[in-house]
Amino acid sequence: MGGVIFYLCGIVPEIVIFMSCLFTIDCVLSVPRALSGQLSIISDEQPGDKTQPSVYTGDYEAPHAQPQIDLTDSVYNIGQNDKGDQILQHKKELPKLIGLSLEEEDRLMWQAVQVLDRDSAYRWLSKFISTRPWNCPFNRQSEWIEAILHAAERNNLPLCKELLGLVASLISIESGFHADPLAVDPSRNGGMEDMLQRAENKFYQKYGTFMALPPVARMYGAYKERYYPKLVACQTEWEIELIARSLAKDLKKDAEKLPAVVRNVINKKIDKLANVIRSKGSMQLKFSKARQVMKDRGDEYSDDELLDYMYTINGGVDAGVAALKPAFIQYAAWCAQGSELSWLFFVGMDYNYGFFSSRNMMEQIRIRDLSGRDLAVDGDLLHHDKKGKLKIEDSETFLAAQEALPMAPKDKILKAFLLEKDQEYIYTDVHHLILDATRERFGETPFAIIGRRYMGENAEIKYGTTWNTDAYFRKLDRHLNSIPWDN
Numbered sequence: 001m002g003g004v005i006f007y008l009c010g011i012v013p014e015i016v017i018f019m020s021c022l023f024t025i026d027c028v029l030s031v032p033r034a035l036s037g038q039l040s041i042i043s044d045e046q047p048g049d050k051t052q053p054s055v056y057t058g059d060y061e062a063p064h065a066q067p068q069i070d071l072t073d074s075v076y077n078i079g080q081n082d083k084g085d086q087i088l089q090h091k092k093e094l095p096k097l098i099g100l101s102l103e104e105e106d107r108l109m110w111q112a113v114q115v116l117d118r119d120s121a122y123r124w125l126s127k128f129i130s131t132r133p134w135n136c137p138f139n140r141q142s143e144w145i146e147a148i149l150h151a152a153e154r155n156n157l158p159l160c161k162e163l164l165g166l167v168a169s170l171i172s173i174e175s176g177f178h179a180d181p182l183a184v185d186p187s188r189n190g191g192m193e194d195m196l197q198r199a200e201n202k203f204y205q206k207y208g209t210f211m212a213l214p215p216v217a218r219m220y221g222a223y224k225e226r227y228y229p230k231l232v233a234c235q236t237e238w239e240i241e242l243i244a245r246s247l248a249k250d251l252k253k254d255a256e257k258l259p260a261v262v263r264n265v266i267n268k269k270i271d272k273l274a275n276v277i278r279s280k281g282s283m284q285l286k287f288s289k290a291r292q293v294m295k296d297r298g299d300e301y302s303d304d305e306l307l308d309y310m311y312t313i314n315g316g317v318d319a320g321v322a323a324l325k326p327a328f329i330q331y332a333a334w335c336a337q338g339s340e341l342s343w344l345f346f347v348g349m350d351y352n353y354g355f356f357s358s359r360n361m362m363e364q365i366r367i368r369d370l371s372g373r374d375l376a377v378d379g380d381l382l383h384h385d386k387k388g389k390l391k392i393e394d395s396e397t398f399l400a401a402q403e404a405l406p407m408a409p410k411d412k413i414l415k416a417f418l419l420e421k422d423q424e425y426i427y428t429d430v431h432h433l434i435l436d437a438t439r440e441r442f443g444e445t446p447f448a449i450i451g452r453r454y455m456g457e458n459a460e461i462k463y464g465t466t467w468n469t470d471a472y473f474r475k476l477d478r479h480l481n482s483i484p485w486d487n
Contacts, residue, residue, distance in 0.1 A: 015251055015269055016223060017207060019258065020215040098427045105333040105423070112336035113160035114485075121149060121159040125168060127487065133478050134172040140313075144168075144177055147313045151321035155297070161485060163328060166344050167283075167321060169479035170351055173472070174284040179313045180236045181284065193232050219254075223247070238311055241277045248274040281310035283320025293322040326423045327355050334426075334447045341485065346448045348476045353469055354379055355421050358448035363431065364397055366438040366445060370404035377451055381420040405433055 116124060125145045129136045136144050148167050152159050175181040184192050210216055227247055234240045248270045255266050279286050287303075290310060294301055301309065309315035327347050335343035346358040357379025368375035375396055383395040392398060392414070401413050408430060416430035425431060438445055452469050 012223060012247065012251070012273065014203075014207070015266060015273075016220045017210045017213075017216050019251075019255060019266065020213065020219045094424060094427075098424055101427050102423055105329050108333035109329045109336075110158055112332045113158055113162045115158045115160045116164075118149060118159060121164060122146075124161065124484075124487070125149075125164055128482070128484055129168050133475075133482060134168055134177075136168075136172070136177045140177070143313050144171070144317075147317040148321075150314055151317040154318055155321050155325050157321065157325060157328065161483075162332070162341065162344060163321075165480065165483040165485070166328075166348060167317065167324070169476065169483070170320065170324075170348065171282050171317065172479060173475050175282040175316075177282065178236075179282050179316055180238045180311050181282065183234045183236055183240055192234060196228070196231060223250070226250075237277050237280070241307075244276040245274050280307065281316025281319060282313065283316055285310070285316075285320045285323055289323050290319045293325075294319065297322055323355070324351060327351075330356075330359070330423050330426075331448065341480070343448075344480055345450055345473070345476060348480070349450055349469065349473060352472045352476075356423075356425065358450060359426070360420055361451040362446060362449050363434065365449070366434050367397055367400050367404050369442060370434070370437055371400040373400040373403065375400050379451065381417040382414075401430075401434070404437065405430070408433060 122145055125148065126141060128134065129145065130138045130141050148164055148171075149159060151167065152163055157163055171177055184190075184195070204211060211220065227243060230243050231240070234243065251270045251273070252267055255263050255270070258266065275287065278288075280290070287307070287310075290306060291301075291303075294306060306319075310319050324347065327350050331343045331346045335346065350357050360379045360381055361377050363381065364375055364377045364379070367373075368377070373396070381395070381397045381401075383391050383398075385391050385394075395417075398410075398413065398417060401417070402408075402410050405413065413430050416425065416428035419425040419428065435445075450473065
C-alpha cells in the first residue's frame with residue numbers, strides 16, 4: 001500500500017509542475033521534450049535488484065514426457081507489436097497437442113490433491129481459519145468460507161485441502177480477511193500521515209527546484225489544501241481510490257486550458273492516477289491481471305463492474321483464485337509427490353512475485369549453466385522498461401538463451417519466452433531443447449525452485465518497509481505449516 005501512496009504523492013505534484021509551467025510558456029515547441037522526460041510513471045510491478053536464488057526445493061521428476069512442439073512457421077517482429085497481441089497471436093499458432101497436454105495436467109492435479117465433499121470442506125476450514133495465524137473474524141467466518149468454496153467451484157477447481165488451505169493463507173497474508181483492505185497496516189508504527197510526509201519529502205528531493213516556482217507552488221498548494229486532509233483521514237484502500245478519482249477529475253478539468261496535444265499526453269497520466277490502487281480486494285490481485293483472467297474465463301465486466309466486484313468478499317476471492325488456477329494446476333501436476341506438499345510454496349510464492357516465476361527461475365539456471373553467462377535469476381525471461389515496454393536488447397536471459405541454443409532462431413526463442421507467465425511455456429520446443437541440453441550435460445533438474453528476489457524501492461509497502469521475498473516466504477511458511485493437513 002505504501003507504494004501506492006508514493007505513486008499518488010509523486011504523480012500529482014509531477015503533473016502539477018508541468019501543467020503550471022505550461023500555463024506560463026508561450027512557445028509550445030519545447031513541450032514534447034519536457035513531457036517525455038518528466039511524466040514517466042514508474043510501475044511497482046517491475047523487479048528491482050536481482051540476486052541468485054537462496055532456497056532450493058526438491059528434485060522432482062516430470063510425471064510425463066513433454067512433447068516437442070515446433071513454432072517456427074511464421075516470422076516474428078521482435079519488440080514491434082504490443083506484447084498482449086503477440087501472446088494472443090502466438091497462442092493461436094500453438095498446436096492442438098498443447099491443449100491436450102493442459103488437459104492432462106488438469107487430470108494429474110485432481111489425482112494429486114485431497115478432495116473433500118462440500119460439507120467436509122466447510123467443516124475442515126472452520127476448524128482453523130479463525131485461529132492464528134489466519135485470524136478470520138469469527139462473526140464473518142461463514143461468509144469467508146463460503147467465498148473460498150464458491151471461488152473453487154466457480155473456477156472448476158476441486159474442493160481440496162491444498163487449494164482451500166493455500167487460499168485461506170493468501171487471504172490472511174494479503175489483507176487479513178478484509179474485503180476492502182486497510183490503507184495502513186495496524187501492526188506497524190506510524191500511519192497515513194507519516195507515509196504522506198515521506199512521499200512528499202522524497203518528491204521535494206527530486207523536484208525541489210521546480211516546486212520553488214511561484215505558479216507551481218500556488219497550484220500544488222491548492223491541491224494539497226483540498227486533498228491532503230482527505231487522504232490523511234483514509235482508512236481503507238477503497239477510500240483512497242475514490243479520492244484519487246476525484247483528484248484526477250479536477251486535474252483533467254485544469255488541463256482543459258492546455259493545448260490539445262499537451263492535454264492528451266497529460267490526460268493519459270491522469271488516467272493512471274485514477275487507478276492508483278493497482279492491487280485490489282482481499283487477495284490483493286493486480287487489476288490488470290484480474291481483467292485478463294476474467295476475460296479468459298468468459299466473463300464480461302466493465303472496469304467499474306469488476307472494481308465493484310473485487311471489493312466484495314466473493315469477488316475478491318473469486319478473482320484471486322481465477323488468477324491462481326493455472327499455477328496451482330501445473331505445480332500440482334508436475335511437482336506433487338505423495339503426501340509431499342512443498343509444491344504449494346511454488347504457487348504461493350508465485351502469487352507474490354509473478355506467476356510461474358519459480359518454474360522460470362529454474363529455467364534461468366539451466367540457461368545460465370548452458371551459456372556460461374553470469375545470469376541474474378529473477379523469474380523474468382524477458383526484460384521490460386519502467387513503462388512496461390519490451391526491451392529485447394536488455395533481456396539477459398534472452399541473449400543467454402541464444403548462446404545456449406545457437407541453432408535456434410531468435411524469433412523462435414522470443415515466441416516461447418512470450419509465454420513466460422503462462423502454463424503453455426513448458427510445452428514449447430524451446431523449453432524442451434533447453435531441458436534436453438541440460439540433462440545431457442548436467443543430469444536431471446527440478447521443475448521449479450524457491451528463489452530470493454528483492455522487489456526494489458518501488459515495491460515499498462506500508463510504512464516504507466520493503467516487502468521482499470524472504471519476508472513473504474516466512475509468512476507463507478508459518479501459515480502452510482500451521483494447517484492441520486491430517487485432521
